[in-house]
Amino acid sequence: MDPGPDNPRSFKMVLEYDGTEFCGWQVQPGMRTVQDEIEKAIHRITGETLRVTGAGRTDSGVHALGQVASFSIMNGIRDERFRTALNALLPLDVRVLQLREMPEPFNARKNAVSRTYRYVLTKRPLAVGRQYAWHPRLKYNLELMVAVSEALKGRHAWKAFSRSGDTDGDFISTVTDVRWTESSDAVWFEITAERFFHNMVRIILGTLFDVGRGRMPVEKFKELFESKDRMQAGTTLPPHGLFLVRVEYAPSKRRRS
């Protein structure tokens, strides 16, 4: 489909947001959500009513450094002017980092090949930056958590690590990478997978904590995939330590040819 005056223009947008004051990504009546703020800002610029699709439906309180969203408009505004206008209209806790028209229809959710999330743990309670990290009060064995987290890699059914009540689909996803980074005052846990289920990263880390605190044997952790039982896994850690870091896409067919 060639872009033309009668064809919709498809856009890819990269977003950063501070989740503290948002009830998550997805539009909910009466709630302040990121999706709603973006749809309202685009509407003010173009006059068009539309739906923006996000690659990851982040929960209330979860932040994003590189959320990707897509939408289509008829309006002919230039990309750079459009981005500037959006940032002028959007509240300061959402910024559009990149915005560009795609040569072919683009769907931020369906076309994504991987997502990367980060969970930030601090080694002491913080005042400055407390809204961007979680401080575990109890002691834990980080080396044991790092070692057992190797079992997360690969293709698994993640039902035990998904919010109870969720029943859709097979819960199958492949984790391609797990990385830990330690600094003098924080520990970063980063995980990359094809797709994530509801609360998955926060439950994974809550369960790793149970291992690190000696409340769950390493063998039991490895059996959780088979159990498919949310009750067997650990608690869901608080949202404010979690960041959607980036979303990756396959190179476009058009650009490869």
Added chain:
Amino acid sequence: MDPGPDNPRSFKMVLEYDGTEFCGWQVQPGMRTVQDEIEKAIHRITGETLRVTGAGRTDSGVHALGQVASFSIMNGIRDERFRTALNALLPLDVRVLQLREMPEPFNARKNAVSRTYRYVLTKRPLAVGRQYAWHPRLKYNLELMVAVSEALKGRHAWKAFSRSGDTDGDFISTVTDVRWTESSDAVWFEITAERFFHNMVRIILGTLFDVGRGRMPVEKFKELFESKDRMQAGTTLPPHGLFLVRVEYAPSKRRRS
């Protein structure tokens, strides 16, 4: 003076706070201030009404990573238990990092030999962490700012770089160090001096910006000390990019003997 049941116990406390929701350090009627929160928390623990002295009277919106404060109490509570109780009572945007009883009377303001402040500039507008940095919208020549900032070092009268209306004292202070650190997304300006006057760091950096944007010749910058005229210097930058990083003290006489 030996500590004893009838002698007050002198304490040194190191504090971190997020200045966003505070009207600065100093108690003001009807305002939320850091000093007031700390005095209230100590009162709840000890029953004593007292005044806490801060090494730096940070303005509304300015943060601290290592503010030092002092106070005296009669109560015999142990240091570590006292610190835990304070952190339990204090709001989450103030944390007591260290608390210890001093072997001799200690005054956080009078005994300080230097203070270090940091101002954080970001290279793009941030959503995450926007309350801890300032983003200059206009372009500037950082190399020129770094070069001219060498002129800040040494003993000067800082009247031109202090809030207009302030008249107390001679405005004399020695700047012992100026450091710049550049990363992929931010620039840190750090300055260490014996003492700082009202708004001094924010005015210094606002004036360096005038040089960096070509609005003030380098020669004029160097003449500002002699002018002693606040109107000749640049604007006061916003408070939320500023941090009181640390306060240093001479080794105690008792410990040196």
